[in-house]
Every structure is written in C-alpha cells, then in structure tokens.
C-alpha cells in the first residue's frame with residue numbers, strides 16, 4: 001500500500017474546491033472550520049458571533065491579577081457574551097465561580113450555551129437576553145458582581161469598511177459597530193457598572209488602540225475610578241480597569 005499516493009475521490013475534490021472557494025471570498029478560517037481556540041479551550045464559531053481573538057485573552061490575564069484567589073465563589077458578569085469565550089475561560093480559571101452572560105443576539109446566545117456546555121460549565125452560568133441600549137436593561141440582572149468583563153463593539157462606524165475583509169465582510173456588525181466614535185457601548189455600560197459592581201469589585205473593559213484615555217474618562221464621568229491598564233502581546237493597551245470610586249480613593 002502506498003500511503004499518500006491514492007487518487008482523491010471525486011467527492012473529496014469537490015468538497016476541497018468548495019472550501020477553497022469560501023476562503024478565496026475571504027471567509028475567515030474560523031467560519032470554515034467552525035471552531036477557534038481561546039485560552040486553551042476550543043469554541044464553536046459561526047458568522048453569528050465574533051471570532052474569539054488572542055487580544056481578548058488580555059481580559060483573562062487581567063482578571064487573574066485582580067482576583068488572585070482562584071478558590072473563591074466569585075460572581076462574574078460578562079456584558080456582550082458573543083461565543084461565550086470570556087465567561088467560559090473565567091469559569092474554568094475560577095472553579096467555584098458563577099457567571100451571568102448578557103447578549104442581545106439570540107443566535108449568539110444559543111451558540112454561547114453550546115460552548116458553555118461543551119466545557120461542562122452550563123451549570124454555573126446563566127445567559128440573559130438583554131440589550132444595554134434599552135432603558136431598565138439591568139432590572140433583575142442580580143449582583144452585585146465581583147468581576148464584570150466586557151469586550152463591547154468599539155470600532156467607529158466609518159472605520160468598519162476599511163478593516164480587513166475577513167472582519168468587515170464576515171464578522172457580525174453588532175459585534176463591531178461602536179457608533180460614530182467607537183465609544184457608544186462604554187457610555188451605556190459604565191454608568192450601569194456603578195450599580196452592578198460589588199464594593200471591592202473590578203470592572204474590566206476591552207478597548208481598541210488609542211481608546212484607553214477616552215474609556216477612562218467615560219468611567220470617571222460615570223462615577224468609577226480608573227484602576228489599571230493591561231497591554232496585549234503587541235504592546236497596545238487592550239484592557240482598562242475600573243472600580244467603585246470609594247475603592248479607588250482608598251487605594252490611592
């Protein structure tokens with residue numbers, strides 16, 4: 001038997017041609033494969049959710065420095081759940097923690113539930129259909145939370161068309177579009193954190209390159225204290241920390 005020298009079947013060649021055509025149209029490999037790794041875990045991915053990014057692992061690194069005790073029953077909130085990659089990574093790192101994920105998109109919520117179940121975490125997580133652009137969106141959410149993470153949409157609307165085609169053409173618009181200046185989600189979320197964070201809790205926002213000062217300003221205007229910055233592997237400030245003002249004053 002000559003391994004590797006058999007003729008490919010007609011079906012296999014047709015399948016390969018189809019996959020290649022998808023990639024030629026600049027469809028991301030994550031959509032074609034249906035999976036992407038994040039924080040050492042594998043997640044189902046589709047065109048309905050943002051493909052998890054290595055940059056977002058900075059949020060998990062930051063969380064581990066903010067909450068060094070891995071064995072506490074921390075209460076975690078993820079605003080903009082998407083594939084569920086952040087919440088799943090955090091619940092894996094904090095084995096006694098429980099989490100709530102907020103997501104407006106129903107298809108994303110369904111996929112996130114599959115991903116949480118894939119990693120045996122569905123028993124410690126609740127997924128809520130909520131839209132933070134609606135008034136009263138935090139009613140009944142629960143809390144207070146020890147850790148609130150969010151990787152909200154933060155690309156300025158006009159910049160989306162100029163992104164690489166894999167992103168501009170294939171990633172879901174609600175995962176990208178941060179409004180005219182890219183910051184509209186932070187303006188909605190920061191004031192809510194004041195009521196949702198535990199007194200010593202941590203809020204961690206992912207942001208885009210060059211947005212840190214403005215995100216910190218939005219947090220300060222909402223009554224939170226900016227509480228640290230974390231760089232991604234490219235040296236870009238990727239995560240901005242915020243805490244209740246009273247904690248910030250005590251820490252200074």
Ligand SMILES: C[S@@+](CC[C@H](N)C(=O)[O-])C[C@H]1O[C@@H](n2cnc3c(N)ncnc32)[C@H](O)[C@@H]1O
Pocket residue numbers: 049050051052053056079080081082083084085086102103104105108130131132133151152153154174175176
């Ligand atoms: C940038 S993606 C992040 C997804 C995931 N957390 C990650 O890090 O890969 C932002 C998510 O927020 C959701 N989202 C956008 N606007 C929202 C809103 N007003 N209310 C609730 N979720 C929203 C989007 O559907 C999307 O899944």
